[in-house]
Structures are given as C-alpha cells and as structure tokens.
Amino acid sequence: MRRINLLLFGCCLIPSTLMAQELKSNYIQWGFESQQFPGKLQSWSKSNPKINDDDNFFISRVKPKQRFRYEGTQVRTDLTDTNDKKLLAWLPWNVPSKNALPDGVFDSEVFSMWPYVTHWGDWNCGLGRIPAALLDAAHKNGVPVSSVAGIPYGGLSGAWSSALEQLASTDVQKAAAYMNYFGYDGLGYNSEYSEYFGAGRVTRKLRDFHVNLNKAIRPTNPIYENIWYDGTNDKGRISFDHGLNETNKSIFGAKDQEAANLFFNYNWNSSTLLQNTVEMAEEIERNPLDIYAGINMQGGEPRTGSRWTLLKNYPISIGLWGAHSQNMFFESRGEKGSDPETQQRTYMLRTERWFSSGSRNPVNSLQINNSLNYNADNTDFAGMSAMMTARSSMSWDLTQEPLITYFNLGNGKFFNYGGVRKNDRPWANVGVQDYLPTWRWWFASKLLGRTAADVPATGLDAEFVWDDAYMGGSTVRVHGSTSKEYLHLFKTKYALKTGDVITFRYKVKGGKADASLVFATEDNVNAEKAYPVLASTDEADEDKWVEKTITVGGDLNGKTLALVALKMENAADLNLYLGEFSIVRGSFDAPAQPIDVKTTLLHAAKNGVDAKIIFNMPNTKGQGEPCYNTDVKTSLFKLWAKQEGKDPILMGVTTSWAGMFYSVPVDLKGQGKVKFGVSAVSLDMKKESAIAWGEDHEIFNSYEYSDEIKADKSVIKPNEAFTIAYVDPRHEAGNWKIEHNGATVASSNNANEIKVENGLSQTGFYDLVLTGAVNENGARVNKEVRYANYIQITSDAVGAVPHINKLTANNSESSIEVVANSEVTMKYEGKKADGSGSRGIKTLEKPVGVKVSELGFNSTSKNNMAWSLAFWVKFNGFTGGTQIVDMRDPGTGWPQNNWGTMWTTYDPNTGVYEVTLREKNAGGAKEYKQRWKVDFVPGAWTHFVLAMEGNGTTTKPMVYINGKAAKAHNWEYDGHKGDGINPDGFANNAWWDNNVLGISLGRAGAAAINGTVDDVKFFNKALTAAEAAHTMMSTDANEAGLKAYWDFESDADASHYFASKVGTAKLAHGELKAGEGEGVTTLVPDVPTYDAGSAFVSGTFQVKTTAEWTAKKATIVSQDGTDMAGTAKLKYAKAGDYEVTLTLKNAHGSDTRTFQVIKVKADPTGINGTEAADMKVYAIDRDVLFDVETPGNYLVQVFSTNGQMVASKAVSVNGAESVRLHLGAQGVYVVNVKKDGKTLRTVKFICK
Template structure:
C-alpha cells in the first residue's frame, strides 16, 4: 500500500515500520516454526502463488482439514443503544490486520505460545481482512481456522488476501497475468479456485490488492472482468473487497477517493463489481500552502459518486494507516466524521495489529489495545478530550463507532477466556500448566471495556483480565482495588438483545477474598436501556475443584416478555477493604428447562501421523468421527494420559482433527495414550475415547559440544559448552595440555598454558549406552596475544543474487547491523567473501534477520560455511541444519583460507525463501 509525504501530518506516519526489511515484501502473517522440534506433522495455514493455487485441492493437501473454520457466521448482530453520544450509527469498520508475523509457518490451530495477537474488540469492526502475502512466500493467503472461528463467533465476516506487490518489493507482472488467465469459455481458473478455497475453509470472500506496476488497459479491463466473474459465481454471502490502486488505464495510481478512474472496479451499470472499496490513505491530505495536491475534495465527492452508481457511501472504507505509529499518529477525523453530520464514508484501518507488534509484553499489548479502541481514557462511554486537544489526535474508535453485539439468542455463556493463557482450567481444576493460545477458543468478551462507575466514596474497582486464575479456559474477569462500606462499583459489561422467557435464568460463578462483599448481577431492559436492576442469588454454593468458587443463579420468570439490553455486575461491601479482588469465572443466561445432553464418545479415533525427535519428543495428528448420535458438540478436549494416570490437556477444537504439538516423553514410557472428550454447549463433558502411539526405543546419548573460542594466547581460558542430546546422564571430558586435564562437569572451563594444538574429547553416557566425540580444536599461539580480528570487515563480497543496490553483498560485511544482504527467489542462495589474502581463521559469526530487527521467523534455518584457498575448491567448515538464533557463532579448528562462502540451504524458519543476512564476521589472525 502506497504512502505519500503529507504536508501537515507527521512525516513518519506514512513510513512502513521496519522499512529496512520491507523490500523483501513482508506484508504477511504467521508464527515462527521452532527449529529442532518434532514438527513433521505440524499443519500450517495455506498460502499460494496463482499457479500453485491451481494445483491445490483438499484431497491432496494433508493440512486442509486442519485449516477449516468450524464456526458458522453469526448473522444476528445488532447495534442497539449507544453509550457514547459522539458515535455515528451509519459507520462501518473494516480492519486489515496481520494475525501472524509472516505468511508462512502459521500454525493451523493455535500454538504453545501465550503472547500472541488475540484480537478481541470485534464489537467495533464489521469485516476483517487477514493481511498476508509476500513475494518470497506466496501471494494468496486465506485466513487461518482460528481467525475464522473467532470472527464468526462475533458476527464478523473474514476475508483472505490476494496480494500483488509492487516491483520494488519483489512483485512481477507475470503474477498478475497468471491471476487473470482465462479459459477458452471465458472463465477464470484462479477465480474458481478462490471460490473453492473460501467454500472449503469456510470464510467469506477475498480482498484483492493489485499494486504491481506495468499494467495495461487490457489488464485493467480483464481485472474488472475477473472481479465480476467472482461476483457471479461465488457462493451466497461471499464478498469481494477491492483496494484503490489500479486505474482504468492499467497502471497503479492511488486515488484516495472513488473517481471516474477506479469506478470500473466498484460498479458497472447494474453489475456490482466489488462489494466494497478500501480507499487509499491520501484522502486526508491537501497542500494548503502550495496547492500542489488536493485529495480531500475528491474524497468529499465520493458519496455523490457512489450514489450516481447506485451504491451506498458506506460501501467505501476510507483507509487510515496505523502500522508504524498506531494511536500516536494524526488523522483527519473532521473530514471523515464531521461534527453534527453523517460520516462521509465508512472507516478502514490498516494494521491495527500495531498494538501487538509494538509491545514487548502481553500486558503492554492489552493496554495499547484498550487505548486504541476505547480511547485515551480507556472508557468507551467517555472519549471526550480536554479543550485545545489537537483535532487530528487519536480519540479511540469508540468515539465514532457504535459497538455491536451478537447476544441476541436465548442463551449466552462466557468464561472471559481471551483465547490464550499460562494455564487451562476446566470447572476450576487446572488441567494444563503451560502456555497456550488458540483464538478458536476465545469467548465473547465484554462489549464495553471498561465502564466502571462508583456511587459512593472512593474510586471504582479496576477491571481487567486475570491470567493467573481461571474457572474455564486461560483467564477470568477480575476487579481489584479498595472497597468502602456504603459504596459500590457498577461494571457495565455487555450490550444485548436477549428475549426473556418463563424459563430464563441468569447465573454467575465467582471467587473473591472478602466475607463482607456482595456481587450482584445487573440487567437493563430494552424499554429502559440506561436503567439497571440488580439481582442477588438467594444462595451461593461452593464449586470448583478446590471448592474455592461460588455459584449462584436467579430465575427471571417475572420478566417474561421483556428483552435484556445490558448485562452488568455490581460489587459492594459491608466493610472497608483496601485490597479487594474478585474473579468472575462464568456469566450465563440460560433456560432452566434446557438440559443439553452429555455427548456420546467420538468414534474412529486414531493417530494418523506423528514424528519423533531424539527419542524423547514426539507430536501427533489425531482424527476422529463426531458422535453418531448427532449431539450438539461445542468442542472436543484432547488429553494426554501420563504414566501416573494424570490427564493433561493438550488443547481443544471444534474440528474433528487436531494437531498435538511436541510432547516430552515421561521417563521411559513405551506408549502414550491420547483421550478425546466431547463437550456440549453447556460445557459439560461427554464420554471419552482413547488411542495410543508407541515411542521408539529409548536412545543412548549423542555427544556434541562447542567452545567459545578455539584460537587463544598462552594462559587463556576456554569455556566448553555441552550440546549432547538431552538423554545424557553423565559426562567425561579429556583435555590434553589443559588445566584441568579432565572433567566430569557438564560445562567445564579449561586453561591452556603452553603453545600447541590440542584435542578435546567428550564421552556422553546414560543407562542405555555412551557416545564419544573427539576434535582437534584448540590452537594456542603467541600470535593471538594481540587479539583476534574480523577478517571480513570491508572486504569484497559477491552473491548468487540480491534484491537491489541497497541490499547488495557488501552490506553483509560492512560491520553495520542495520544494513543487510538480501536475496529473493527459490534459492539456494550464497554469499562469498574474499579476505584479500590467506589467513588463519578460527570462528564465524553470522547475524541473521532477528539481529536486524526482523521477526525470528526469518532467521536462517539451514546453512553451511565453506572455506577455500583459491575460490574453486571448497570444503565445509560448518554445517547447521536447525538454527533458530538471531546471532549464531561457530568456532572451528584453526584453518587457512582466503575465501569464505555462506551457503544457505533453508533461508527462514518457514516457507519464505528470501535470505536476510545482516553481517558475516570471519574471526582469525590478521
């Protein structure tokens, strides 16, 4: 997406974040694959080029079943009353967000990582585009299954991305032509595949972003025909979103408005070409000083242009770019949302995942997320700013947009589960004590975050999510602070439109640290949505594994025929308490007479694939059939049974396939049992089914080690680090010429007093056997008394290829960690350094993508380092198969060489094939 230089806005607003690495076309989404793990069975979200998409079919793709969404789009979504008088009811919001840090390597069903982009402010957006695609990985990216589930649960349609990048970011005009190929009958094979993918995976359409330069009028006409074909052949409910880029003459020329030049991609006569258009960011700008450009006027004319075409102005989304600065940027709100008038168009937000990407911790992310959506005051009902505030400053999406809700059914249950955690609890019992994330499991979270009001002395209790205590899932709602006798905190939580029947009841599960405090359930009804009535259960009963939660309910039969419009909680105390805390583990509206059946066991449960590492780590793909009785199953819980009988939750899914990430073998167990339990919509467990897999024979160790340096002066000390396999139980080292001459420590330090070249021997042992490795490794010479230097600094470098002159080979040996050599394409890639003369080399240091500020997903995975005296005959000095580090050091036996070659076999941790090397150091004697 193109930026221009603004006149009165901060210039950095339009720069891409991490511009140093954007030239490799990282406009994408995914998690790092962890090198060295058992992950042959790990399913990943799909990505393709146009031609490779044509080869795809679900029957040939073993990951396809794992990538299917299981939640249908909730179509009963209402706006209801608004809590902020500034908000405009007609406005819709389109979010274009990268849900992962890169296109490749995105796990299909969550991960073992807590700090992930668990977006949850669905109430403010109407459509989500999962942004992704890059020249080095793939251009066509469907949303992952967990994103589909979370969006659909909240009534938000979700779209995949077709991204054709600019040529400076690796784009090729051939890819455009591949996309637009037609059969003799006029049909478009890639369009047919796009429809097939969306139908099979269960999402709602595609966002088409064509930014590759070099298009012709014929290309533009064919693109409009391609979009029309999608409209005419896609399944009911699917949509196409077009980005304001290409114009009717063919080139890419961003308009910042709906104009005569781009209307052909929006509407043609009675034919809808695209359902929405995302308008480029420049709509905000006008050169008031020199009059060189005016994008505001054409933008303000866009509603009239839309009406002329028979379309709503709210099918247009005026884009704002928050990728680089988030809410610290400045935006022309008065043009888009004029006071006292209707909004000019709807709002499009490019990269609101800034809140996550710019945060070091999850706590920081959630704090930024709150400011981004609810405003600087973190209260969606009060986004007012002090007099004199810059009108272009951030004010929160809630200031201009009315929150929507899907709470329209007669039943609603939430455990305030955000879709990630440090633990997982089931009915108050912790069944997992390790980090996890899976957006499919996210509950419908509070509409209003946060509206906490006090009616007495003191401040209101502070609400938030607590990841240390949960009743079901990985989190709970917590309120904390001082409570005072005679005062209360009213916490408004959910907008709703729930009809009350004779059998309706509302229930609550909570835990607190006070005997004198009370928690009441507040309900507002549609005939008076601002007035809440409070209900206290007549009896609280202890519940949970440790009986440390309280459960109570209230029947609402007296309110039959009314409609619940708001749900809240009230906290009050009969005594002062300075450190009051309450955790809300479950809040529900259900029907007393609706007893969901406990599901029968699944059938045909089996391990369809697994992989092992080092004999003690293994993963597994499971599949099963839903219970034949056709019960309403909400989720399936997947457990591992340990040798002591303890059940550990591996994860949950709504699908009938699940990938269990790498598990560590318990002692020397020969087999591991996996259990699957269906769960109904009331979160009650059904009957269990089990299947097992066998472990390989318990292994003897594999000995390995490294030294922090191999070229030293007499009297220096070397730190040895054991790298033997994890099953090693004891170590025996031999250091001829060293002090000490032997050791049984795992990581010994050894001093060498005399010059010479010395061998090092390590024997790794366990109860099964032993392994021995010997290296002639340590060189001690007085030549090293003046230190070891970087022989490659500033020397001549050449490579297999490079992206442009700013990322050429010399930037890998300039000693500057902010510059790099980058090469795209399938590879293999190589970089050669001429040291100018033959030198004695002892170590190499490679600075990979992460060292330059890029995601760890782009660190080089597999590579070798070769040396040569003549540049023709090469020998391997280092061979690495599973690197994950941003900076890797490789000490070797002292070797004479003039030429050093870095041979890259796998450029990244995932499917991206672009090499990114920020520095190559060759250490040795000058």
C-alpha cells in the same frame, strides 16, 4: 518437603532449551500457495472437497453469528447506521510461518478487540486458505475473514495474469460452494498493478466474477465481503488517491452489482476527495461506509495533514494496514520487556488503547487528534470507539445454543479445565477464545453512565491475567477500591424465559466488596435488576471458585436481555477473578464420539512430545456441505494424551476437527508408547462423549536429544562442591574436563555429569571441555566442545546465592498437627551468603546510553574512527535475540531510527554474536556483517569489549570476551562471505549527529538486555587482546586512551545522569519514550536500580539476604532472620492442611523451599472438637482415607475446587474404622467430613 532452586547458571545450545516446542513447517501443510488457488478451486468439487489431509485445520466449524444494533446500550448514542464507521483490519496475524494455526508458544497473537472490527483481512494468509482457529474466533463475534492475493506492485506478471483470469473464469456456484464449505468470508487483493497488455480485460473479468460471487454466496453468508486495494482501476491501470470516481466505481459496484469494497491508499485526506466519494457512492446507491480510508500503521500515513479530525466528519470507514509480515500491535510488543507475559500484556494494552480509547474506557471522551501512535502508553488517543460503536453478536435462540464464556483469551502458560490445573505446558489457540466484554472496560458510577463525569477519578480497573483460569490459561481480573461502580460486561439481545439458568463464577483473591449481577432489558434499559453474588462479609479464598446461579422467573420472563453488568459497592482492595458467565436453557444431549481418528507423532524430546490429531464427527450433512459444531451438538473438543502405563492427560481443547499437542509430558524413563485422543463436549459443557483414541506411537524411535548442560549453582565459592550435568536424562555419556590456564583440575569420563566434591580453590575463570555426542547437521556426532570461562569461582567476600539447608515447623522436618489458633514456629538454617563488592545497575530491559557527541565522535570522523566500548555484564536470561551494543539516533525517521549506524545482536539459540554496519541509504543499502561464537552464560559475569578498528576511512569490529579474542565465526558483505574475520574494513557513511551509543537499546525484533551492567569504559582506540585483558580487572582511571569511565559507585545526579570519572561525558539508564512517527523515540533518563556488580571488581555495595515467608490463610505473628538462620511464628484460625514457603534472596539469587504440611485441627475445646481431634483425613496417591475413632454417623464428601462433588460415602462407625474413597483423576480436591450433620473438618489436598 519440596524445594526450588533459582538457578540461572547454564549454557543453552539448542532452541528448545530457550522456548517451548512450537509449530514447525512440517507439522501442518497449507496445501497450496496464493497464486495456485485458482487452479485448486477449478479442480475442486463438492463431491470431492479434499485439498489435503490437513483440511480440518482450515475448515471453520463455527457458523458466523449475526450482529445487531441497539442504541440503548451504545456509549455514543449519536452514532447511527448512517455514520457508525466500520473497520477493516487488513493486517497480518501473528507471524507468517504460523499465522493462526494452533501453537505451543504462549506469546502468540490472540486479538480480542472484535467489537471494533467489522472485517479481518489476514494479510499474511494466501488467497483461498485460512486457519480455522482465526475463522472460529471471528465468526463467534460476527466478523468476516478474508485471505489476500499478494500481487506485487508494477506490471502484472504473466503468472498473476493467468491466475486472476483463471479465477475469474471459475463457475461462481463452485466458488460459492468452496467458500461456504471452508467457511471463508471474502477474497482480498493487493491490487496495485497495471495490465500493460489487455487494457484491463482481466481486471474487468475479475470484477464481474466478484459481482456474481456476491449474489451467489450472500444468501447463505450475509457477512461475505470482497476487498480491493484502490490502486488499480477498471482499466487495469495503477491509479492512486482519486477517491471513488468514474474509473473505479464499477470495481466497487453499484447497488445490486456490488463487487468489492475499496481500501483507499493513504493520501485520501482531502475534504474534496472525501466529499466527492460520498456523493459518488450515493449516486450509485451504495453506502459510503463500505469504503475504507487506509491508514498505514507502519509508515505513519497519511504523513501530512489531518487524519482522524477530518475523517470523523464523513461517513467513510476505517482501514488499517501494516505491515507485510506482522501487524504493528504485535511486532513491537516488546517495548516494555521481552518476558512473554510482559509482551502479552503490552500487546493487550496497545490494542485496548487503540480501539476502546487511550484510557481503555470508551466513556472517557478523549479529544480526537491526528495521532497514529499505537504504543502501550498511548493514553491520549481517542480510539476507534470515538467514531464507531462496539458491535455485538450475542443474540441467538438459547434453545439451540447456550451462552457460555469463561473469559479465556485462547492462550496460556498452563491449561485449566473446571478450575483444575490439567497441565503446565504453554499453548495458543485463538479458536477457543471466549466471548469477552463488549466495550472493554466500560466502568461508570451509574448504570449506562456515558460521560467522563460518570467515571470515578480513582476507582476500579480490569485487565486480563495469565496466572489463573477457570477454563484455559487466562481470565479477567477486576481490582481496586470504590464506593459504587458498574463494569458493563456484555451487550446482548436474548429473549429470556422462565427456567433459564444464569451462572456467575468468580474467585476472590483478596479484599472485599458487595457485588451484584445487574441485568437491563430492552423494555426499560435504564432500570437495573440486581442479584447479589458476593457480600463484603464473605471470606476471601484465593483457591476457591464460587458459583452463583440465578433461575429466571417472572421478573425476567419474556424480556429481552440488553445488558449484563457487574455492580460493585463498598469495595476495598478488591482482587476479583472472573471464571464464568452463562445462560443455559434446559439440557443438551451428549455428542457422539468422534470418528476417523488419525494421529501423527511429530517430535519427541526432553520437554515432551508433539503430535497432531485429525478426526471427523458423525453427521447427516451432504458431501461438500458445511457442517458446524452446533450441527453435531458440540461446543468444543478435548484433546487427550496417554503414555503407556500412565493416566490420560488433558492437554487442551479445540473447536476444529483437528488439534495439536505440544510438549506433552512423558516419563523419559517410562514405557515407550504414547497415544492421542479426542472427546466431544456438549453445548452446555456438562456432558461428554467417550474418548476416541488413535494408534500407539513409539516415543523414542526418533528422539531429539538436548545437549544443554547446567550447573547446580549460579555463584560458586572457593572449595565449594558443585555439579555440572546434561539436562536431558536420556543423553549419552560424555567425557568432562575442567581446565584452568591450560591445566586440567577436574575430570569425569563416561558420565552424564561432573561432580567437583571439594570445589576449586582459586578464584577466577575456568573452561569446561566436554567430549560427547552433539546434534550436528541432523546427526549425532562425537565432538569436543569447549565452554570458555564457563565456571567462575568468586571470593567469599562478595557474597553468594543463599541456600536453605534445613526448614522445620515446631522443630519437625515432616508434617505436623496443631490446634487452630496455636502458634507454629518455623525455623530455617542457611549458609553464609552476605558480603560486599562492586555496584552495577540493572538494565531492566531498558537502555544504558551516552550521546556520541560527548565521546569525541563528530561528523568528520563519524563511525570510522577507532574506538572501544568495554563493560561487565551479567545476563539473567534470554528469551530470544538480544541486542548488546547499538549506535543510532532514535529520534530520526523510520527505518533509520531502527537501524542506525550499527547494531549488534546475540542469538542464544546458536551462540552467535553478530555486528552489523549499514550504509545510510534508506533502501537497498549494503550491510557488513561480522559474527563470533560466544557463550554468554546466564547468571555469570562476562567482561565484554567491542573494539572498532577504524582508520578514518574504513572500520571493522573485533570482540573480546573475558580478556580473550572471541572465536570468529563468519562474515558477509556485498555478496561475499567467508569464515573467520573479514580481512577488509567497511566505509561506514551512516551517521547522525544525535546518535546514542547504547548498551541494551533494543529494537524491533530484538530484546534489550535483561541483566546488570558494571564498569562501563569508552576508549578512543581499538583495544588489543592484551589491553582487553588488562582493563577487565582494572579500576585505573588513567589507562591509555580511556576517555570515559562510569563505575556506578557514586549515585546518579538529580537528572539521573552518571558523571564520568574521566572527561565530561554523561551516561544514563533510561527509557525510549515513543514520539510521533513510526519508531520515533527519545531516550529519557530514569532513576537507576542498583544491584551487585561484577564479582571481580572491588566496591562497597552491600549484599544482604532477606527471608520472605508465604503462608496462605495464616497470620504471621513475628519473623526475623539472616543468611544463616531465622524464624517466623504463625497462627491459623481455621482447620485445614497448609503449606509454608520460605524464600531467601539477595542480589546474587534466591533459594526456595516449601514445608509440607501443617495439619490444623479444630479447637478441641469447641463444638465437636474432641471428635475432630480423634480423626484423620489424608491422601495416598488417588485414594482419600478417613480414619476415625469416635462412634457416630459420618458423611465424607470430596469436591473439586470448582465446587463439584466427585465422591461421597456415608458410614456408621461403632469403633475405630478406616474409610477409603478412590478418585479417578489427579488434581486439587477438598474433603468435607460431617458427623451427625455437623461439619468436623474440611481438608484440601493434592491427588497425584
């Protein structure tokens, strides 16, 4: 029997307790800075191509694919090679410290809209060094990638002048060889400098270098492209916004003298400028589509006038910029919440709406407007698809390389291979991203339907999901109902031949449909060739990947495949997951075993170990020549880890000849050695080399202890037993004390936990005092740490977290056997959990705010008046920095709509709460920062007071937690800093009359609160510690200075505002709706979600426990239950082994337990029923055992969940006999037993 307790109670002390282990600065060395590249290049040679030991993380192993044009599968057939815009994404990737290097953080950037990008300029990637993972993903899609010289604005510094001159003096053959060897596709320049000395000599020399470099490299890399920001002309002077003219045309280059394609600054939006540019380009015999009209996504530029409505009329391409460290799609992806999967989904919506269209279907021809919005609800944006076609690279010789895609984005919360879960560690590696649907998502009621009329008003939808995968950690989900609809998947150009094997793999999670793979060929692209793959009569099985294969015959032989689509008919509540699409010609050899394996153990901690592996592949390439994976018969590499005495674990895959391991699970009480290995997988993914292992590493020689502690209950009742313990099983013992009002009420010395067997009798707050080893300045030191108010004892009357004491099936707590269609009675016993108390509202990571104008603030007193905001808050958890209280006008301009009058942020990694007051100046303004050490315990109620001690001229903040002054940490202001409280105030001149005083406002880089708030009060005075302690427990509306009070006991009005019990101010829960301009939003009230409020405030909110039963493939006949007890009656129609999961939950939390296992036998009255009843199939560790009593000829076959047979045994039985099959790997398997050719039983089990 398995049990899960949802425990939110606990205090996190170090970053690893809040997030996955991740890429650190010492893991992979870049080798040089941007300005150092010319020197490195000049000393580089093909005979000695090494920069440093980590080169393989920066060498592309995927040769750039070539894109093709074919009008027959375009959405917009009016776009030709003369007006089909290109798009330069001159954008940062991910975050600067990581870029596209493999990481252990699931919520990393995995851009996927490659069909609408023709060049990616990695803005936060220094000149001459690019992560291989980004290169490999882009190269698969035919997209070049360049690095950027981040030259500062203004006069060209001596250092940069020397660097650029050194680069321009480099032998172009050497430079071309370097770029080819590493797989780099261009050089980019943030050229907004002036050569005040030299009259442009360096710039012109660099221009000539670009001309010659293009000539040297394009024969081997035709997608190579240099990019020049059109801020510096050929005279070496800053010159913006003049279009292509006499002073910059040589920087651009005439025909056969191409140097660098231009990225226009943001004031290009003049018809005269654009027309003159087109004419000048034609005059020098260049394609004006090689010029990019710049869009500043951060600053919303061009700020005035027409943008898209003007640009669409000219054959000039699109250039996106913004901003310096993160692109705007990724930076503010937290707009819908801070949960990692929510952020990934938001990022996906932002990019899909921006590139394919606001509807995410390019066929829905939305009117082109001048919006520069990029938020997740950007539904009325025409998208880049309105001005450019979706490009495809899916055209190559299938004898050299098959087409295989598993619809994997390149990140995940787990890692699957072959449909089997291999580990549950988060990861990100965009280099292993698969080929993804070309147009994203082209749905239509007819094949190649190109108009909005062809799109059903209500029909199917598609999205990426991260809860299942055939390979990797994500896949495509198609869902909905329709009578007939096509999803156009891939634009291709493959010459098919008889014998080619096309494989389509899927999983039906629910619903039904008749589905066919549809192919269209260039000889008659409008004629569909349909091959059924799913029937509406097929039973949905959420655990089974179904494989369908089509062997190319005469109808497709010799034809050029132009389109792959999925046709769905009679779909009803369909929930279809895609697992694979492939075209394989013949067979492919197994690759050689990797060589020169070098491994490094980087980090060891409670969550696992981090490591890296670097290797080579045997090959015949010359020194310094590029060697691609196809040259060594390899599609990708598997990354393995093995602890001494344990089986190998598949941790992931990579296309690079180097890989990263994060949070490799190890037995912390097991053997102390671990090793890492790599194997190469064939091009058709069917063969594999032997694993090449690195050396053994000692796990615990440099183990980093986690000092995190956690309680076993989130809500504790009087006299109820509870335990608080170190989370790290290797942690040193400590001395534990629980204090109440200064008196010790429980203790435990030299222990890893404190157990309070008889509980604590009094309700209220208790301190935990722990003396033991902690991490401090890189060393383990003995220290006393006080967790103020860590333990809360709440009355029985307000309810408790439910608890399942017992769960049975047919009165048994262990496995049972039943006959199909017989009734199974599930029962549970719980504990008292229902109650009633105060009512609060859930924040749902959205703001709770009030206009300051309604609170007595005005443009005279501004924020320098005295005031206090007090409220109860319960945090469900933290994903990073979280905003608590802010004051700003979200509708004013950037960046003040993000900063405002004040903002406050809690960092759960350090336990520091910071209040920032900022002058109004847009740039270079002084900031006043005051910090406190605070332990916000997730799952526990905290009373919070922010008091502003204003005197009309200056102000300074004070914080009270649970009625006590918070521990002042340190402060900073105007170049000064100190410990404790800043003795001086701050003259805060930052004021907007439309300011909102908000709880959980959130902003760029900081999450809103995931939790519940209750009893919000506003005072026109700065509360003292005594007053903070009083108001914490008070419901008196007549407290001194109280000007507004919202207790949420009365419902919000029709406009969703809560009336104050004092005064007229109105408060609302709402959403920040995006407006025009960077960061511009409006607080729009929405319907509040009520929740149990503070356990220390009275009220009438009812806490009621509900029971939720999850029983796959069972019919729940009836169910009922309370917090104390309940039942459910189930029936299973088919034989098999099943689990049943019960969750009891209420407003305080939940408890989950799973019953294992209900063995359902075939009905003995049916065919072979007697034989089925006389046999058993079960697993012990990695052995499958089959016990039989009835004589006969039996065949036992074991399959993986993807349908591959992994073991088989035939046996002739004369009497009682036992058959054993051994399996080599852990995972989920299906056993099929046949007697005399007829199936007796099919059993699914987990092999551990």
